[in-house]
Amino acid sequence: MNDRAQTTVKRVLNESGLEVQQLYTADDVAASGGDAMIGLPGEYPFTRGIHREMYRKQPWTMRQYAGFGNPQDTNQRFKYLIANGQTGLNVAFDLPTQIGLDSDDPLAAGEIGRVGMSVDTLRDFEIAFEGIDLEKITVSMTINGAAAIAIAMYLAMAEKRGYDVKQLRGTAQNDILKEFIGRGTWIFPVEPSIKLVGDTIEYCAQHAPKYSPVSVCGYHIRESGATPAEEMAYAFCIARAYADEVIARGLHVDEFAGRLSYNFNIFGNLFEQVCKFRAGRSLWAKIMKEEYQAEKPGSMWLRMIAAGGGGGLTFEQPELNIVRGAYYALISALSGTQTMALCSYDEAYTIPTEYSARISLRTMQILIAEMGLTETVDPLGGSYYVETMTNQMREKMEQIIAETDAQGGIVKLVSEGAIQAKVSAQAYKMQRDIESGKFPKVGVNCYRNDQEDEHPVDFHPYNEDDARVQIESLNRVRAERDAERVTRALAAVGEAARAGTNVMPAIVEAVKAYASVGEITQELVKVFGRYQEPIRF
């Protein structure tokens, strides 16, 4: 630290634990490792962006998370968002679908269509995407435990509509390891869950090479209490676990790594987030090149969706979340992410209404149309502060990865509940710091309104009748389908699982026969068993 940077007021640490100086100069950049890792956009190590032209060529994809009720309801919301200028879709599924239960399962009662759309069979996918051009609009699916089935349904639906699956783009979240840390939509134990992810990667590499079968999520690990540096470091550890699984089957890294993508969170200190993304981009490139000997540049790209995260939004004075969302979108644009999504201002209360979803979309459009955010690549590049902090964040992430490896690796730590316990302890400390006022949060512990109980939020209505309609629809499909073909296809799923071969071909055949999410899951549970959660916090 040079003399001018000597702190004269008080010491500041960012959330990742790095000291923030009062002033940065060229000396600080040099002391933090220099400019060796800066480079140029589109060139290794990609600190400044994975493409040379970035948003000049094409602005980020705008992909709001949406889905509720029956596939018909969701199809309407999709069309509404597309009509308003959204350029991608991110499908929300209800909880029964996400954990492999059919709508008529007793455990699904009260949860059907509530936090996302309900899916039982391929018929529901056909309805949900009816009238949507799958070449123009790329579809991302937020599903993990039952992701293999959802991917099979998406590919089968597209094929049925005449699309060439070899050319089909799209993404499934399909990151089960982070579900054990946060979010909790697991089904099978850890080992077979990783095997299933491997099956989807291998299957897509061979049959749908432009489809992204996994979007590794730092996002939910951050929501669970991780720091920004941990968010990205743990995500990389998880991505390495999936890569190792697939490489052990004999695939070369360049056969699949180009289709791995990422999902990260945005809230908190603006500069810490921007540096997180810049640092992460170069660290992932380094990991792929040096550790995995990737040769194709695409294998080294940290392709990502960055979402203005729920963890930063507040229940108090919810309209302030519109302002926070605008800053999060700005951070995303300054960070050179590929896809942007924002939690809507009312999400602490309800799933977004058309009105609040449109505000989120317009927020991103303002950045493109009015603010000049698409004109210059990596506009913060070269800032003494940003380059120094980027170097320091990279070093911090490398440190966390090395510690994780030294403790036995991410799979072991997640299986034991150790990561869960660590981030949960941090979440508790953060909540205490917010309640004591140590960590300022506008509207929560400072600048509160006198009248806190009047919130201008409209609720998205939940239709109690959705469940009945969905179950009737499932029963109709069951009555109409070829029962023998279904029985054969389900038996084949079980056989593949028992044999330890790739289950995807059998799942694809099963969904084409209109076997349901619950039926296919049951076949897998018979072989794999169910996950038992280690209770650690």
Next chain:
Amino acid sequence: MNDTAQRRIRVLLAKPGLDGHDQGAKVVARAMMDAGFEVIYTGLRQTPEQVSRIALDEDVDVIALSSMAGSHLPFCRKLKPLLEANGLDDKLWMIGGNLPAQDHDALRELGFKGIFPTGSKLDAIAAYIRENAA
């Protein structure tokens, strides 16, 4: 306050239904332990039958649910008769999480007297339990 002088207040903290968002529940569990209560945290995906059985087996004073995904009313409607059948209607029933204000009266009528929506303070939850648990 009667027998709380002899034994610590026992709190069952349950995650009802299929909702996987447990960050808040775990934060509250830690806070209740720090407040001096014994906490039994169930983990995810508890059915009404499971919650009711654990509450009975563990002889708890407080039955608290953490619900973030909107299914609180259907769940509580199923849980209420089960708790009553187990003779647990004299215990303190609480619920926290994403609970729209419009649902609070219905929750209270179902017997969930302590309602702590998103934004509630940890110390307020602990104080409420200390005040109201038998």
